[in-house]
Amino acid sequence: MSIVELRQYTLRPGARETLIELFEREFVTAQQAVGITVGGRFRDLDDPNRFVWLRAFPDMARRRRSLQSFYSGPVWRKHRDAANATMTDSDDVLLLRGPGFTPAPGTREVLATVCHPTGAPDFDAYAARHLAPRHALHRTEHAENDYPQLPVRTGEDVRVWFGPAEPPPWPTRRLRLEPVTT
Numbered sequence: 001m002s003i004v005e006l007r008q009y010t011l012r013p014g015a016r017e018t019l020i021e022l023f024e025r026e027f028v029t030a031q032q033a034v035g036i037t038v039g040g041r042f043r044d045l046d047d048p049n050r051f052v053w054l055r056a057f058p059d060m061a062r063r064r065r066s067l068q069s070f071y072s073g074p075v076w077r078k079h080r081d082a083a084n085a086t087m088t089d090s091d092d093v094l095l096l097r098g099p100g101f102t103p104a105p106g107t108r109e110v111l112a113t114v115c116h117p118t119g120a121p122d123f124d125a126y127a128a129r130h131l132a133p134r135h136a137l138h139r140t141e142h143a144e145n146d147y148p149q150l151p152v153r154t155g156e157d158v159r160v161w162f163g164p165a166e167p168p169p170w171p172t173r174r175l176r177l178e179p180v181t182t
Contacts, residue, residue: 002056008092009051015086030075035066039100042177056100067147095152098138101162103179112175115159135161
């Protein structure tokens, strides 16, 4: 299992395509070059001002090193102002442990569920009945964020999965996502 960030950016009105074009052209390869696995990138179908994406790391120590390399590197320094100009909020980030997720080629829509279960045993029973390996189940990673320059949400315990499933009995947020294709 990897350390995974589920990142949800709120963008300035009309700026999503600008960010996606910049992200795909400059940031995917640059992150991969420093050991970051860039997973699915998505348009939120219910919010035209939201960009959602995932990235993964083998462990917390490599996360810190890879983020330091990327954010102190020439690609981010050159393009950060343009990227940041598209965003009003980039701090909606869940730090998770799981397999990561990239949709299969040709996928037109992905359903992501962010669930706040009340107890692990009850959730595990739900997952055994309703989730399969294809759902790419992720759980909160409770390790301290050792790269505080990039905030992550803390103080909550979530489960995140991709694909349709019977709605759980706990508070959830469902995201209807369209994969970015290059």
